[in-house]
Amino acid sequence: MGAILPYIATIVAALGLLTMLAGRQRPARLGGGLLGLAGLTWLWILAGSLPGGVEDVAAEVFVLIFSLIAVAAAVQMIVQQRPVYSALFFVLVVLSVCGLLVMLEAFFVAFALVIVYAGAILITYMFVLMLAQQASNAEHEGEIPSYDRVPRDPVSAVVVAAIFMGVVVAATFSGLSDLPPAAGVQARLDADVALLGSLPRQVRRELEAAEFEGALPESLKDAIQVRDGTILFEDADGVSIPLTPPGNTSHVSWSLVASFPASLELAGVILLMAMFGAVVLARREIKHAEAELAIATGADHDEYGDSGEGAP
Amino acid sequence: MSILAAEFSSVSLAHMLLLAGVLMAVGLAGFLSRRNLIVMFLCTELMFQAAVVTMVAFGRWYWDFSGQVFVIFILTVAAAEAALALALVILLYRRRSTLDAESWTELRE
Known part of the structure; x- marks a missing residue:
């Protein structure tokens, strides 16, 4: 009997997520959030008795707080109708994950994540969002487009996510006791x-x-x-x-250069190729320069749409 | 042994794995249900975060720093992916003037 409790908790949490995704009214969202919170708290308590479980209550309180913020922000991120809010909630996810990494003694990685993820990558997303938002808001003032308001088939999306979570729960609850003991x-x-x-x-x-x-x-x-x-x-x-x-930084950097020198070079190659790719993709836009000017000055739209190669 | 190691010596591995699972599942649900191209890419970044938590939690369990090194590689790939994906999104946006993923359903055929 006890073996199926984690799965029931997963299903409860999935129902909460579904209510939040499908129900767009405030009471539905609140109820869904509470249901999801109840399911996850139940799962959390059940996991406390696993091997490698809670020993240090003070550390666990911080972990609980950061985890709650991370999950709540992640759910808000996929529920929010305005993409800019989604991006901001993702910054909150990154920050709370970094708090968890500090609790896990991964100091270097935690600060690298704050600087690179929250600082650089998310700014790129914000740029693109603002660019797209500005252009579409010019036509419908302040209105959220329907593709942001109506989710695509939330039931099957949540079912897939719940099945995935069920696999994770199965692996965690049955596999943790087979792990070699933690390094002392x-x-x-x-x-x-x-x-x-x-x-x-x-x-x-x-x-x-x-x-x-x-x-x-x-x-x-x-x-x-x-x-x-x-x-x-x-x-x-x-x-x-x-x-x-x-x-921590000495350990990570030594592991990086001593164990993975080839991967380090490959990472550099990946970045270089990404830069080339972005330049190539962006260069293609130069051809549209006049058409863009036409749009900016309020001229005909269709002419612009046809100017790209292969556009219908 | 450093003082910090003594203070932070016991974070539950099971809780970290479940948290990573929840983040990954939420990202998956978001990726499948959202229709905005940029938010879909944000959801993949959320799944990267789940992978980061798992890597570091297991790395700490075995006191092996390869997990954290892999997070650095994840960071690299995420940055490259963001640059390329967003360049593509802008390109697609200029063709159709919409961020709706369903305006590109003919790519399925």
Whole structure:
């Protein structure tokens, strides 16, 4: 009996989402939101008893707050009729996801997401939205076009989403106990020691700050030890100097350049090709320049539509 | 061991996975039900966010930083996708003067 409870909670949440998508009146939306919230809260409580579950209540409160904001903003994003509001709610999703990443100790990635996603990518979306909105609002003042007001077949969309969520729930509730145990304090210290062993310059800087005069040993890895949870530099003469463990950014950047150098190059190639692609797509517009002028000055519309290659 | 690691040592993996699942499902529902081209692309970005949460949560579980490195790659691909997709959307918008995805249904045939 207990095994089907998570699926019932998923269905309740899906019904809430459907009510919010299909019902465009305020009471329907409010009811749908409450129903969805109830389903997700139920799922959240059920998941609390899984392995790898709640140990630290204070951290979990922050996680709960950020998750609530993320899900609420995501739902608002797909329910909002005005696309600009959708984009703004997506910024809220990104910010709360970044809060979660901070809780997960992924500091570098969290701030990169804020800067690149919320800062750059979303601005591009806003530009395009404003561009399109401005042009269409000139004809129907302040009116939301029907393709933003009426969703396309919300029932089957929510059914597909609910089936997907059911698969995720099944995997989470039955698969988590098969996972290897989480990396403990020892694994973290091992990772810190391995990284410091690969960074002779940083170690040397710290040793110089501690007024260590000798030379670094041939194999730096063997000279770095862990005693009682602190990382120590110990050489053959019995010198013992504590080292600060490397931070999240050091770990991520080392993993990036040491484990994935080819992927890093490929990412550069992808960006370059995207830039070429965008330039090629944008260049085609130069041919329309006169027709655009005609539209801007309120001349005939059809002439403009026919000027693109292959346009009907 | 750093102080921060001691403080933030236990975020529930199950909750992170379920949150990622919900974000992905909401993005999927939005992608299938919205008709505005730009909002459809925004929904794919929402699904990227779900993938980011999963990557980082599992990376933290195993204390493996590859998850976070992959988030950087996701960021790259998302930026490239945004540039190209939005250029295409503008192109399509100029042809039909509408952002309605259903004005392009003849592409199905």
